[in-house]
Amino acid sequence: MKELLKQARENKHLKTREVAQLLGIDQALISKFESGNRKPTREQVTKLASILEIDYETLMVAWLKEKILYEIGDDTNLGIKAMKVAESEMRYEVAVKRHNLSASLTAILNEIDSLKKILDQKRAFDSFRIAQALELEYTFESNRIEGNTLTLRETDLVINEGLTVSGKSMREHLEAINHQEAIGYIKQLMERGFSFNERELLSIHNLILRGIIPEDAGRYRRVQVMIKGSSHMPPQPNLVAKEMDGYFLWYESQKSKLHPVVLAAEMHERLVTIHPFIDGNGRTSRLVMNLILLQNGYVIANIKGDYDNRMNYYNALESAQTKSNKEDFLLFIAQIEKESLERYLSIIGT
Structure with missing residues (x-):
């Protein structure tokens, strides 16, 4: 040693x-x-x-x-x-x-693993254009969850054509550009085999808030916050650094033990529960989740931003945060990953 x-x-x-x-x-x-x-x-x-x-x-x-x-x-x-x-x-x-995993969660994880085996055999059919289109959808949906009103087509025009959409705020434009760059960053981390740590988390968050709230980009919050529509109260600002130390210690101790989908979901829920940033916690948490999924050979789990999916997502999070019951949230993320794998396989043709 x-x-x-x-x-x-x-x-x-x-x-x-x-x-x-x-x-x-x-x-x-x-x-x-x-x-x-x-x-x-x-x-x-x-x-x-x-x-x-x-x-x-x-x-x-x-x-x-x-x-x-x-x-x-x-x-x-x-x-x-x-x-x-x-x-x-x-x-x-x-x-x-x-066997502590519920029968329902175990069943979905088994289905996910079966789909991943098929995907591993079809890697030769991967396409840059397919990945680009799915990443664009992910940026659109992740921002839509947070209230961004750009349509999928408008998001494409802003990111890939560099156009300004009339009637949309500068913040909404920056949210689209920043999120797409953050996806590129986590893909670089995955390809280089970097281990996820505090420095990488702060870099991801810095990209998310760059040009929007520059003074808080890549920095833990220094004020108390409340989550709109939730009864969960995040920790006081003076406790955030300690909570984040525990977050990374937990990750290091569990990353080789848990099923990657469960690990990714846990890292998402734990981060958004601590709510370490003044803004951008949701987008950053979902990017961390998808970094872990990509590192383990899975595909991006794209949570849709329509009303029904958004409410199911928030309700599952609320249950984890206030009732100490993570089952609904783990099931929700596992189902999203299963559907994302099925869609990816259908696109590349299996």
Whole structure:
């Protein structure tokens, strides 16, 4: 583990002092981690994985291995027997946790996985023009959810023709342009294999609000907000940074455990519940969700902005935020992804 930490830090051209500042600990501890004289806590391992952009699973396995070997010491034979018993019990626990998903959600996820297998065999039929058209629809629908009145055709004219639509506000024009650029940005992240972290989130949000509220673009809110039409009260502004630390820690610990569609839906719901920005939370949350889906080989889950779909979306979110019941929201997102996969396959011809 010590080699992993030192090599990753040097690859990022960071000093031990800089890593210590980001981690909020004494510089001497970083040197001890790298020399093997001190072991980081589980929480510190999670933060180090994010800061140094080390694969969380790789680093956690190395950390757990060293803890196990330390505890076993010279009792090698007993240690091997104990690990065999532990392996059996852990496999049972994993099986139990998987069955915590409802029958309805499990059924949709199985359908999604079947559709993805078909899609994986049809990748040769992918087309830039098809992707461009679907991304345009996504920009149109995501903005429509938030009250943008540009039609699909007008959105196309603004983005692809550079035209100004009479009777539409400058903000609506910028929302279309900015969202399309944000889609391009998450596709770049996906293609480069970048790990999702705070820097990337703030960059996505910066694109969404660029030229609209420039002083708040890419920055956490500094005032209390209320969500129109919702009884959910987001955390106080002085708690936002802490909540976001927890958000990224949760992601690092769960990204290799959860089904990608469940992970994407959870990251969407958790972000919009914290509501870390003064504006643009919905669009940013949906972009984060779709970044995770694209990284895992799925297609963009495009939530429609018409009244019925918008109300179903808001009601499912409200249930997750105020009743601690995420089932409706997970089912809603899974159904949207299933329909998006079916449509994509029908377009490319299967």
